[in-house]
Amino acid sequence: MATLAQSKHKQPSRQSGSPERGASLGNFKFPACLTAGLLLLAFTPRVQGNEALTLSFFGAAAALAIWQVYQALMVRQNGESYGFNIVLRPQHYIQMFIQFSVYLYWGYHWNPVYEHMLLLAAQVLFAFGFDILLSWSRKRDYTLGFGPIPIIFSTNLFLWFRDDWFYLQFMMIAVGFMGKEYVRWNREGRNVHIFNPSAFALGIFSLLLIVTNTTSLTWGQEIASTLTLAxxxxxxxxxxxxxxxxxxxxxxxxxxxxxxxxxxxxxxxxxxxxxxxxxxxxxxxxxxxxxxxxxxxxxxxxxxxxxxxxxxxxxxxxxxxxxxxxxxxxxxxxxxxxxxxxxxxxxxxxxxxxxxxxxxxxxxxxxxxxxxxxxxxxxxxxxxxxxxxxxxxxxxxxRHTGDSLPFWEQACAVGKANSCERLVQLQTTYCVDNAGWACNELGAVYREGVIVEKDEAMAIRYFSQSCELKFQAGCTNLLAEDRIARADPRSLDLRLLLREGSRNLLDWSEDELYARACEHDWAFACNNTRANI
Amino acid sequence: MNDDQQTAEPKVPSRTIGFSVMSVVIVVVATFLYQQQVLRKPQTEQLAAIPLPGTLPGFLPEQWYLADDPLLGFVEIPAGSFTMGSNPALDRMAYQNERWSNTRRQGRVDLPRYYISRYETSVAQFAAYLNAIGEEAGEVPLTGPADLPVTYITWPEALAYTRWLDAQLRESLDTPTELKSFLEAGGRVTLPSEAEWEKAARGTEGQVFPWRNAAAEEVANFNGSRPRAVNALNCRVCAWGLSDMSGNVWEMTASPMQPYPFSDEDDMENLSEDAIWIMRGGSFADGLANIRAAVRGGVDPGVRNIAIGFRIAISAR
Incomplete structure (x- = not known):
């Protein structure tokens, strides 16, 4: 691997001619427009709705503006300015269209994606401005094309920060572009970047979020689990x-x-x-x-x-x-x-x-x-x-085998690998989504102390949640610590438990619900279905 | 390329500076995220305690604001049977769900000895509990006068309070011997069952209201606009001397909403039905018909309401 020391003495290949001696500051109009665009977006209702988000936009625009002023001063001082080479590469614009189609299809089925579009546009403006200034600070013309867009789209397909911490999103984008510019090696005689820019930024920030246990600052979990809504x-x-x-x-x-x-x-x-x-x-x-x-x-x-x-x-x-x-x-x-x-x-x-x-x-x-x-x-x-x-x-x-809760219950009962952990994980997911049945099952799991460590406080917490969701067994479990009452899921619970990674089945009839529940091996539902026939 | 042109070539800045800047950005983000992690950890010791008065007439701050009497406000209800349900011939305001069965209007229920609180649970008592476990008031408004009945409590929250008080009474050296003995013999602090509540409210002979000879307006807070202090009136004419068994706030019980005849043993039936729990006694906002001792209201266990609170009991059931 090439070291930083090796690359430091290397002259980057220039794609255009020599710098213009005593050139004007005209080329700064474009990054200035990008910065102004970013600033204008800060005044849209979507951004103004959150103070931290607004400040993030102002901060990003200010950073770009200060950098431009510095670059302009350097141009005045050295008499060297840099411009643009317009190069439209298919690998950029085709990737861009492909990624955008994913946003359109996914967002049609999960609305937060569409709500994120304006923030996506802001990142694109920031990315272009940042990349241009980075290129000029490296004393070379900027290759203007669609290059930064696939990087932004690719990053946002996997991780974006919540509004209250959106300044970290701009920093993540900046790190991606800096990684492309500064972490390089010689490969087959060419000085090239080592890392895929979006993967580099995603990798670094993922690691930091894991180590500091701050994933909840991002939409990462939701992004990963909502693709199947489409x-x-x-x-x-x-x-x-x-x-x-x-x-x-x-x-x-x-x-x-x-x-x-x-x-x-x-x-x-x-x-x-x-x-x-x-x-x-x-x-x-x-x-x-x-x-x-x-x-x-x-x-x-x-x-x-x-x-x-x-x-x-x-x-x-x-x-x-x-x-x-x-x-x-x-x-x-x-x-x-x-x-x-x-x-x-x-x-x-x-x-x-x-x-x-x-x-x-x-x-x-x-x-x-x-x-x-x-x-x-x-x-x-x-x-x-x-x-x-x-x-x-x-x-x-x-449908997948693992969509069925009875499957995991049976697997856990016979001690199949990881099945009990998965069962608890699934029940937790459904409990968080307000399925009273799942909360009661979790409470029972913690009160029994067989597949997880016995924890009465956790049991009470889950029984309380189940009870507040009007699941009667959860309420009765609160009345005595030596009792574990269970009941079959109600139709309201089934609308969540049977969604198979897709949307909650809010508009399904009870017959349809019971039919699917039977397919998932819920015995009570099969009895119910037979009774209705 | 001549010499002039060579000297005109710009000197490309070292990548070391850029790499260093990038590293600094990453370190700054890491530090910031670490701080966020620390900030987001629950730090109960930093929670500001809910302010409570140093003294509250009629209550003991050092005993979690329970009533200042020899049994900390608990009143013994002796073992024995009582008349439950309503007879429309005697009580023209009776509702259909107070009828005992198809063949009988009222029933007799035998209960073992138990204790029930003279007063409804107060804001001060609930705030003392939250302070002790280091939790914030959340959706429970505890900023009003400390002697008002606590309201906006969900059914599980009321039970959580009883579990906590049960542990305090067992551990405390100041718990009256009579209560401690009862607890050690199998009693526990909890919500009263529907039957326990009704016996405490109407006595053993099935009277319509907790009192026999009194004007309702003088002993109960009803047809009004706001709750009053839990010890605003010591109802000497009421059964067992309990306050506000009629009116002030509805009181949640430990019984699910089921048709009569009453039995503790069928509480585990119909678990697939949506949970509704019995509440009793009517509230400041109700009319006379709803503050009768036999009235059965239903409460969704997750609901919060200004007119719904609770009263505690020590029961061996």
Whole structure:
């Protein structure tokens, strides 16, 4: 890996001619407009509704303005100014459209995404301003295109800070661009950035949020769990992924990552008898990540075999981190974010390893020559077949074994791996969502002290919550500490318990609810359904 | 390229400075997040205690503002049977849900000895409890006069108070021997059952109101606009000498809303129904019909209301 000391003496390659001697400050109009735009957005009702958010906008605009003034003074002093090269690269604008389509589809089914759009626009303005000034401070013209937009879109597809802490979002964006500019190495004779800019910022901030246990300052958990509110999200991501694959030959990375994850997940499921990820064979947010986060061509290997290794390592990394994070009590949704910077660091080693293979047959694996120069189309065809097979087996959209609470209850009862922890985790999720039945079950779990450590205070807390949600068994459990009353979920509870990662079933009839509950193996519901027939 | 052109090439700034700036930003964010973590940890010791008066006439601040009498305000209700429910022939204001069964208008219920508080639970008593466990008042308004009945309490919160007081009375060396013995013999502080409440309110012979010969306006707070202090009136003409069993605030009980005949043993039935708990006694806002001793109101366990409070009992059930 190139060190900072090595890169420090290197002159960055200039994309345009020499600086203009004694040039005017005219080029500053554009970043000034961006700053003014950011400032104007601060006066919109969405931003004015929160004082911290408004101050965040003012702060970001002020930082850009001060930097511009400093740069302008330097121009006056040195007589050197820098301008723009306009270069529109397909990998930027196609990625941008693809990412935006995800926002549109996801936001249609989860409104906070649309409410975030204005903040997204503000970040884009900030990113352009920051990137321009960074480039000029490095004494080179700025390559103006769509470059910063995919970085912002990609970052926000996985993490954004709540309004009260939005200044951290601007700092995260700044760190991403600084990482691209300052953390570099020599790769195959070229001085290039090591990390995917959005993955670098996401990785650093994820680590900080985990260590300081401050995930609640962000929407991270909600972002990771609401993608499935959009129907057929796997198919949607698969289809837009094909577009990216077609244009940028990332099929080997994304496909291999998905196949590895599905494979490991299936292996675990076959061995342990329960799903590895609670309610999917591969979480939707991970499926999104392996299409749009890990596939930056400039920070991944170049050879086909290297790309396959890279994708495979991403799959293994996500799989392992899920367990590691859970073991430390950290939110598991960080799994897809933390391993990307580590993989970026391993790219040279992967390239070196591939080159060391003394076998032309292996090295040429998947090479163009195999497919008459259309290797990528061949890879894509294979990926289409693999995805179709997985979908036909119900491994993508649709009901998953882990959606059923009775499944986890039975698995826990017979002591299957991690099943009791998962059961408690699911019950906690539903209790937080105000399912009185789930709160009562949690209370019972803590009062019994069999699958968790006995904790009467926690039991009382959950019984109280259940009771306030009008679940009668929860109330009666408050009246005596030696009692554990249980009851079947009410239809109100079923509307939450049966949602299968999608929306709550508020408009379903009772017959529909009981029919689905029966499919989930709730015995009482099957009896009810039979009685109605 | 000549020499002039070479000297014109700008000197690119070192990446070390930029890298250092980036590192500083990351360290600043890390420090800030660490501080947020510290700030967001619950620090009960830093919570400002709810202000309570140093003295409150009729109550003992050192005994969690329980009543200043030999049994800390608890009144013994002797074991024995009493008449429960309403007979419309004797009480024309009776509601249908007060009827004992299809064949009987009223029933007799036998109860073991128990104690019930002379007064409704006050703001001071509940505030003392919150201060002791280090919790904020939250949605319970505790800024009013300390001797008013505490209201806006949910059913689980009322029970939480009784559990806490139970532990205090067991541990305290100042708990009257009679109460301590009862507690050690299996009694516990809790909400009264519907039957315990009704026996305490109307005596053993099924009178309509807690009093026999008195004008309701002189002994009960009803048809009004606000609650009054829990010890505003010592009702000597009332059954067992208890105050505000009629009016002032509705009092939550430990009995689920179920049709008569009353039995403790069927409390665990119908668990799939939505929870509704019996409340008794009517409130300052009700008319005469609703402050009768047999009236059965229902309260959603999560509801908060200015007209709903509670009274505690020590029961061996």
């Amino acid at each position: 129907p057929n999200i796997y198919t949607f991501l698969f289809l837009i992924g094909l577009v990216v694959m077609y244009f940028f030959s990332i099929t080997l990375v994304a496909g291999m990552a998905a196949i590895t994850l599905f494979g490991l997940s299936a292996l675990y499921s076959a061995t342990a008898g329960v799903p590895y990820f609670i309610d999917s064979d591969i979480p939707a947010a991970v499926f999104l990540g392996l299409h749009l986060l890990v596939t930056d061509p400039s920070t991944s290997p170049r050879t086909p075999l290297g790309k396959m290794f890279f994708g495979m390592l991403y799959g293994i990394g996500v799989f392992a981190l899920y367990t590691v994070l859970a073991a430390f009590g950290a939110p598991t949704f960080y799994d897809k974010l933390l391993c990307v910077p580590l993989l970026n660091l391993s790219v040279i080693a992967i390239d070196r390893m591939v080159r060391s293979i003394d076998s032309k047959a292996v090295l040429n694996l998947w090479n163009d020559s195999w497919f008459g120069g259309r290797a990528n189309l061949a890879h894509m065809s294979l990926w289409v077949v693999v995805f179709a097979l997985m979908s036909m087996q119900g491994k993508t959209d649709g």
